[in-house]
Amino acid sequence: MDAAARAEEFRRRLDQAAEATEAALDSLLAPAPLADEITRPARLLEAMRYVSLGGGKRLRPFLVIESARLFGVEGASALRTACALEMIHCYSLAHDDLPAMDDDDLRRGRPTAHKAFDEATAILAGDGLLTYAFDVVADPATHPDASLRVSLVLALARAAGLGGMVGGQALDLAAETAATPLSQAETMQMQAMKTGALLRFAVDAGGILGGAAPAQKKALRRYGEALGAAFQIADDILDAEGDTAALGKRAGKDAERGKATLVSLLGLDAARTRCDQLVNEATTALAELGLGDATEILAEAARFVAARRN
């Protein structure tokens, strides 16, 4: 495949994953109660749907689905894991947007959850999505093998928790009010936790679902880490250069807050160079999987992440 065909195939698969994720989330968050539930409160459910449906590139679900596909795993196992991960990503956006955190009114071109509903509902919708993610992964419908499901739960909890996403958000908030900005190493660590951990989990999940060999799991991990770092630098570049309309969220926030990013630390050109290096690291890791052309779609994902305009 030439570059254009590869890019087109990537877009097709990304759209496909987004559609499948949207439909599966819609079904998981349907008003009908589950067997073990007493009821699903209507307004809370509506807010959970608002937060998780109808938006986003669904990059994390795509990564789960495509990394699982590398090992021949398709269908409900990958899709339900993808949905659980997306629920956690979406809950984190709803909480990060709260007045007490980033205080944002706009997300994906729509009012944020606390604007569309109210603060209490936005907090509870986030709590509900976070909790439901573990319900979905632990459910036998995700995979017949209980030990595999519990491995996913553990990996997801670690990626999302105090040593991962939540911890990264705490470090990011602390940096805003700190006397000195974060160093480059601290910024990279904060970003590896805040954004990187969930992206890394997406790829790890494929390896867990597919029963990848230990060496393959290591290579997947390296791919996930490089992809996550590239994603974050691209995000910083977008925030520095982007306009609010294209982003669907407010641009220029980082500079406004005097926040250290790799762009502010290295400058735009060096940040772009670093991003390219990370794409190379990502594709090199994929080559080590020993799965040949099957990894092309994930290599394209790394290039896409680094070059994206929104």
Add this chain to the structure above:
Amino acid sequence: MDAAARAEEFRRRLDQAAEATEAALDSLLAPAPLADEITRPARLLEAMRYVSLGGGKRLRPFLVIESARLFGVEGASALRTACALEMIHCYSLAHDDLPAMDDDDLRRGRPTAHKAFDEATAILAGDGLLTYAFDVVADPATHPDASLRVSLVLALARAAGLGGMVGGQALDLAAETAATPLSQAETMQMQAMKTGALLRFAVDAGGILGGAAPAQKKALRRYGEALGAAFQIADDILDAEGDTAALGKRAGKDAERGKATLVSLLGLDAARTRCDQLVNEATTALAELGLGDATEILAEAARFVAARRN
């Protein structure tokens, strides 16, 4: 055992469970990073410790530990499950106390988390504890059997989620601004979700850990439901009668907000009678377990819950 000896033995075991839980939570929330974590941000960890350490009767951990003990399960399996449940209980208090929710300044006689820290940190500490609870349960240190661990994860997620605790809190908040107060049936359902679901899980967890027979699991469930309902009525009675100093949190909140409780719906005397009935239901369910005197401590727990003064 006579009534006084039973009550004394119950207090001893409750204190013992509280001490063990405190020590285990302290260790789980130690600053030293776990193997898979990049780091544990100091201020976030401090807030998670503030929210979960140094307070509370630890009734839920006690119920996990004692219901597991019925089936010969002791040690780390029960204690780690107890800690996970307590983390979820404590996170829910921190989020419920937020200005956007119940807006409370006092909890267990101390400033609430958003007062002691700040709102963003209180939200993140709650998110962190909720996430960590699933990490703790899913970890092989909790039990060697992965299918048992994943059963615990699933039961915990359902008890804590939109069909359980989070859903109940959403219904409770909605009722405050609704045109008409909740009916008795609606109030009971809201309470069964908001407070009952976690108490029920505590007892269910003992059955899961102990490999209880299906009929025993059903009897445990009936015990847990009756105990949970008795707990909530006792809570409503305390709020109606209690004083802030003894409660360690503000009393009289329900009436102030015109909130429907079983006390406001039935009156104090009928609420007390209903509470006594529930204690009977709880002890009858225990008798059906076919475990003889071993259940006396849980029967005493039901009596304690109904008669407690704080």
